[in-house]
Amino acid sequence: MAETTEKKEFFTSRWGMILAVIGIAVGTGNIWRFSRIVAQNGGGSFLIPWIIFLLAWSIPLIIAEFAIGKYTRKGTIGAIGKLAGARYAWMGAFIGFVATAIMFYYSVVAGWCMKYLTSSLSGSLLTTEDHVALWGSFTGSYEPIVFHMTAMLIGAFVIYKGVVSGIERTNRILIPSLLVILLTLAVRAVTLDGAWEGIQYLFTPSWETLLDYKVWLAALTQNAWDTGAGWGLILTYACYARQKEDIALNAALTAFGNNSVSLLAGITIFSTVFALAPGDGVKELISGQGSTNTGLAFIFLPQLFEKMPGGPAVQTFFSTIFFLGLSFAALTSLISMIELAVKTFIDMGMARNRALAMVATLGFLFGIPSALSMNFFENQDFVWGIGLMVSGGFISFAVIKHGADKFRREAVNGEGSDVKVGKWYNVMITWLIPIQVFALIVWWFYLSIFSYDPEGWWNPFHLYSVGTCLAQWGVMMVLFIVFNKWMVRKTLSSGAEV
Amino acid sequence: METSTVVTMILVLGTVWGGFAIALRTALKKEKQKKNSQ
Numbered sequence: 001m002a003e004t005t006e007k008k009e010f011f012t013s014r015w016g017m018i019l020a021v022i023g024i025a026v027g028t029g030n031i032w033r034f035s036r037i038v039a040q041n042g043g044g045s046f047l048i049p050w051i052i053f054l055l056a057w058s059i060p061l062i063i064a065e066f067a068i069g070k071y072t073r074k075g076t077i078g079a080i081g082k083l084a085g086a087r088y089a090w091m092g093a094f095i096g097f098v099a100t101a102i103m104f105y106y107s108v109v110a111g112w113c114m115k116y117l118t119s120s121l122s123g124s125l126l127t128t129e130d131h132v133a134l135w136g137s138f139t140g141s142y143e144p145i146v147f148h149m150t151a152m153l154i155g156a157f158v159i160y161k162g163v164v165s166g167i168e169r170t171n172r173i174l175i176p177s178l179l180v181i182l183l184t185l186a187v188r189a190v191t192l193d194g195a196w197e198g199i200q201y202l203f204t205p206s207w208e209t210l211l212d213y214k215v216w217l218a219a220l221t222q223n224a225w226d227t228g229a230g231w232g233l234i235l236t237y238a239c240y241a242r243q244k245e246d247i248a249l250n251a252a253l254t255a256f257g258n259n260s261v262s263l264l265a266g267i268t269i270f271s272t273v274f275a276l277a278p279g280d281g282v283k284e285l286i287s288g289q290g291s292t293n294t295g296l297a298f299i300f301l302p303q304l305f306e307k308m309p310g311g312p313a314v315q316t317f318f319s320t321i322f323f324l325g326l327s328f329a330a331l332t333s334l335i336s337m338i339e340l341a342v343k344t345f346i347d348m349g350m351a352r353n354r355a356l357a358m359v360a361t362l363g364f365l366f367g368i369p370s371a372l373s374m375n376f377f378e379n380q381d382f383v384w385g386i387g388l389m390v391s392g393g394f395i396s397f398a399v400i401k402h403g404a405d406k407f408r409r410e411a412v413n414g415e416g417s418d419v420k421v422g423k424w425y426n427v428m429i430t431w432l433i434p435i436q437v438f439a440l441i442v443w444w445f446y447l448s449i450f451s452y453d454p455e456g457w458w459n460p461f462h463l464y465s466v467g468t469c470l471a472q473w474g475v476m477m478v479l480f481i482v483f484n485k486w487m488v489r490k491t492l493s494s495g496a497e498v
Numbered sequence: 499m500e501t502s503t504v505v506t507m508i509l510v511l512g513t514v515w516g517g518f519a520i521a522l523r524t525a526l527k528k529e530k531q532k533k534n535s536q
Binding site (some may be wrong): 249 | 511513515521524525
């Protein structure tokens, strides 16, 4: 069995760990995806199922991840192998790979945010005449590779400093700073003339829309993507939780904290859109350039900053802090993705710094195609975004295989728990999560077959096809199943069931 | 402003921000208890 050379480190306090985990959950999706999905799904009508799925999807899975990490003290492969049995360790490898594949292109996204931060600081962003052309010329150049490399280097440096001096300290600075930035932007946004119209739109429900199953599926998808539940990232950080650390209350703090940030970002964006682009603003969010994540952040919002009252200095200030916040949100999530991959190799007996050098180098190299091609980027975002739902299913499977009630009693309600979780949790993790995983995957495949690519949905070389998902997932799953015994031998200690 | 808007606003903000505030308050209380018992 491999002996790990890792020095045991733990988060120094509950608050250090909570801020780090909120750093995982709060990403660019809270800021740029939430608002446009709300706009496309009937405003207030979307928020009701969004809250229901916070309770039905995010919280049970975050509890599971916290408990699995603290209980097994292993990264995704070792954790699933220990919990469900060694023959299922490949599922842990798949969970880890999905998050790592996302890391490859998420580093590119963090780079875009940093590029726009520098453009805003220099004043060039708000003096440009054509934001579409600016975005096109940037993404069509080699510049994204430079910013992708910078983001990866920053992330790797934080991981190099370790759990306490790197991950905990960085999040202790960046997360409160991000909150101050979002509050500053929110105060400015809601005090703009006409902002109230936007807030009303955000909270006005339409009962007709509320009965539309598509709105419910969009709300479930938003929870699956933006809370970090089921990704394996919280599981990885929980390996460094102190033995006396609580599970359920920390999970609630993470989930409600994450969605609180989404709401704050939503209030800010809706106020700004309705105040500075009355009439066409919401149409832009629903079907214009703002209807894509990148279109909203890098094309539409810079146009709105130019219209902000107060002159160029004020416009530059708010634009700069917006992109600073976006960069912080992206970096804190990127750091956790790097740590997940590093922890996997540490579990296999590799020294932390060697594992880090390998992950950062591979992360940079495999991110290059996404930095150079938006088509490649979009394909990867589609494939591994849906892959996350499979990951959520595998986490639920591992808990079921271990015994949901035993898991609840020993891992969730074990040493240090402040709040005991009742038997309702067994039902949630055994039935509700698998049903939601099934509904989500069927829904996204349905969209591919009937909406995105009716002609070529089966073709593995098409961008948004069922074929591309099955082919890429299939290759990785087969690989992990073939190497399962080897991974188990390298990762699990002698007590594991092989 | 319509009644349904006010109700939704209270429901959504109350659940999400209120949920966070309650969880934070409970965590602070539990941490204080742990410190006092040490």
